[in-house]
Amino acid sequence: MDKRLERILPRVQKPARYTGGEYNQIIKDKAKVELRVAFCFPDTYEIGMSNLGMSILYHTMNSLDYVWCERVFAPWGDMYEEMKKADIPLYALESGDSTAEFDALAFSIGYEMAYTTVLDMLDMSGLPLRTADRPSLLPVVMAGGTAAVNAEPMAPFIDLFLVGEGEELDNEVLVLLRIAKRENWTKHEFLTRAAQIGGVYVPSLYDISYHEDGTVAAIMPKEGAPARVTKRIVENLDASPFPTKPIVPSTEVVHDRVSLELFRGCVRGCRFCQAGYVYRPIRSKKPETLVRQGIETLKNTGYQDVTLLSLSTSDYRPLPGLCDGLLEYCEPRSIGLSLPSLRADNFSMELMEKLQKVRKSGLTFAVEGGSQRLRDAINKNVTEEDLLNTCRIAFEGGWNSVKLYYMLGLPTETDDDVRGIAEMANQVLHCWRMYAKNKNRGVKITISTSCFIPKPHSPFQWEPQVSVEEYLRRVNLLRSSITAKNVTYNWHDAETSLIEAVLSRGDRRVADAIELVWRRGGRLDAWSDYFSVERWMQAFADAGVDPDFYALRERNVDEVLPWDMIDVGVRKAHLVKEREKCYRSELSPDCRHQCAACGAARLLKEIRCDE
């Protein structure tokens, strides 16, 4: 180990996150590989090591014998200061080698607030931030993750974006990079060729022009780059690589357990939900595959918990059978099974009883809207009756803690809708009084609200966000409507949401502001310890970026949107139609009731959607 590091580590909090050496890490002989990839997660070790996507892609990239992919995370503030003081560059955990020596830096960007950390990690690697200032081929700086569905705010910094699922795409790019490195291509040559790979978006191959009012006039691809980059997907999840020997952290991380992904996509079509649109079409794993992979992973990791991942667990058709299969293995070994993302409408007593055998935790419902009218408008198909029925079953079954999640500022929301949230909490309380088995333990009902952020590629992508003042007015209205003392109310701060709204629907001109924030010390902005709204607002002002233009402005449906070069499968016409239905408070049936022909199915060649 680096002598300098040895002196620093005893002084920082949780040093084990900076050392590597964990069980199941992949070590290769660096003299024998052709490409070294630094897989960079622009957040802390605890967050990054909890990310299933990162775990999958770490293993798929390492499945190429000529590639050694290693992990890199952003150091927490104390470690960051120490590294700067000792002049230690960013390094990869497996080898301890500086990321500057690598052939590629691959960022996984899952959320906008990670943008400044991406810049920081480039800088800590000793690299210029902007792709234009990095003339040589190596290292290539690439990025994928959900943020790639609107890559524009990060466009000047990243050489190429990988849009969609990376299991096949990442390795296709690495195959090309291997050739490029062997044959000494220029960076330009590599990027123009990479742009021919489906799912690769090379921002420097697109010129953007603007109207006088600041809106995008045209997106002009050049040098053969496709007019639209279509998101990549994996068709057969059963055959797709899944790491049953994931790295087991030697220190506590956020999700310290086996994660099994049931399916990708969502049949529901909640109109506010970006994930529900950008992860389509629906593809499931077979329960047999999941049970096998689950057991294998438990054996290889020694974990004591399994969790099922998907956007809506209840919509996994073979759920009961899957639970049976897993419980058969888990129960005798005291291994816990948890099912997040259950819907309030079909949460069955039977299922709950099964889980109860192992461990009982609180219930969380994402109700989203305070009235039936509003829930219809956003297509969140949950009724008060469903919710209360589920609560009744839960209270009868001995649960005594319920969390209700809502968004404030949804399109068409009125004050009555806001007051409706408090009313619903009262109903839940009433339900507990009626049906709780053991009232001595009391009940805890928690309402949480966040400020709605309109997201690209969702039906609300044209919608204005409510202002910070308006959000806080609604927060106060809700606060004053809550009277019961068993009901606690937490609200997410509005300022972070405003910044996220700007970054989420920003164009390339927002990049200057992101860079300014970083230059003024911004990093790890997803953490309230480090986030400074003043720093962001000042940077917007100094970079000439008007946050209201991006966050609060309603877009015309004919407007060219900054992310229009990205095709996630769902057609714009479908989004327009869904938005119109919102204004009529009209529900759309879920995909299983009636296919809405959203367009995502055309991404499939071998199977049918939700088969």
Place this chain on the structure above:
Amino acid sequence: MSDKLRLRFSKTGRAVYISHLDLMQTMQRSFSRAGYALKYSEGFNPHPLISIALPLSVGAASLCELMDFRLREEVALSELPARLTAALPEGIEVLDAYEAERKCAEIKWLQIKGRFEYDERDPGQMAEQLSEFFARDNIVITKKTKRGMGESDIRPAIRKIEFDAADKAVTLKALISAQEPTLNPELLAESLRQLYSGIAPDFAKFTRIETYDKDMNLFR
């Protein structure tokens, strides 16, 4: 076979940064990875019956850690070290597994080695002055206790200490009190910082070598 079993293991290299609590978790998982079922406590919140004798500070290495555990069924103890080591992260090696005969409370003395690094100063001079310093009758330092800051004489907890000059460093060998009182070796360097900063090292690190009972018999 009695069901009170004991492991002796080393913790070196990158593993020295795994904290005591994380190590317990890591050990628990390694048993399950190696295919051994640990015995759990009864009760509302069952936990595996494992305990590590002398918690080791983050950053310190050891060649003589002891961990007591119980298994649900009888196993061949001779196979256990290799199987567990293969299931552990880099830097943790199980050296031995056996039935525990004595209680860990009987551990009294710890043999340690240490390295005091001096980037600019002469190790020869330092070694000499260090020997003089630790020959004092009392070494009273201020340290954090359960009731805030308090004074404590660490000298009685040092049975023997020797220094040798090395390249840009002084190595030390010492026999210190492991329990009642527990002397964290880090306090050897800390005492210098407080009482004689002129010979305080730029960096200090320690390795536990061996455990002894009050009569200086090897403790296993």
